[in-house]
Amino acid sequence: MNIGEAAALANLPPKTIRYYEDIALIHPARAGNGYRDYSETDIHRLQFLQRARSLGFTIEECRVLLSLYDDDHRASADVRAVAMEKIGEVERKIVELRSMKATLTRLVESCHGDARPDCPILEDLARGSGPSCGGHQ
Amino acid sequence: MNIGEAAALANLPPKTIRYYEDIALIHPARAGNGYRDYSETDIHRLQFLQRARSLGFTIEECRVLLSLYDDDHRASADVRAVAMEKIGEVERKIVELRSMKATLTRLVESCHGDARPDCPILEDLARGSGPSCGGHQ
DNA sequence: GCTTGACCTTCCACTTGCTGGAAGGTCCAC
DNA sequence: GTGGACCTTCCAGCAAGTGGAAGGTCAAGC
Incomplete structure (x- = not known):
């Protein structure tokens, strides 16, 4: 899925999604043409970020929350x-x-x-x- | 009056006061040694800024308020x-x-x-x- | 086949309101 | 004359993106 569709699903601007990749919050795959290719899991992480940010968590707090989210033994x-x-x-x-x-x-x-x-x-x-x-x- | 004393009177860090000069909110005189020299009027403007900022006005709003403050016909x-x-x-x-x-x-x-x-x-x-x-x- | 327009890419600059630090000058007391 | 507290300038960086330029790609219509 391209960034535009991901943006619509996560309710985030494409610019912000690229920024989140820049600061290593997400790691989408790349398609053959160089376009970012978002999986269902990526979308969930983006939605997670959108929601956490809207609740007032800073980016660094989101990073912590995502690492807890990833940790099955949290x-x-x-x-x-x-x-x-x-x-x-x-x-x-x-x-x-x-x-x-x-x-x-x-x-x-x-x-x-x-x-x-x-x-x-x-x-x-x-x-x-x-x-x-x-x-x- | 040197910046340190002005800072104490206005309840602002010296760095912030220099920044306010940088963005042309205040224009203190200079002493012979190159030090900034704050007058009573300068102190009032700094106090004005400190108070307006603490009440949530942005820098640009402070600029407007200061220009109204300066305008006898406001x-x-x-x-x-x-x-x-x-x-x-x-x-x-x-x-x-x-x-x-x-x-x-x-x-x-x-x-x-x-x-x-x-x-x-x-x-x-x-x-x-x-x-x-x-x-x- | 070619163009048009929507999409995508990277990169760099800008925003707000400061703050930190380096490198150096000045002042005053001891 | 020396130490420390003050002052100067300049450069870099913070959060959390946003804007724009320059260029690549894709799909539709003629």
């Missing part, structure tokens, strides 16, 4: 641990975004938003969070 | 519009992360997590989201 506890760590990361990100949203909302509500130049949003930004006033890096 | 409505657009983006990101977290949580709960190799998490990933089954790009 412990499901190992997979579970990776997923739980990711839940924690996603949670931390949500908390951070909620804090950003709260601050932005407060700023927008404090701004009259008309044609005049005085703007509490810009004033707040220019004040900065200071060297030790809760700015988050 | 309309506060323009600033407000940028901030509201950012609130929308942050919200969309939160929704996406919540959906990721829900899926991950479901997967983790379905996995016994012991020494055996059978793992619903890997099975789900290998199934993929399919070409038209709600995978999000």
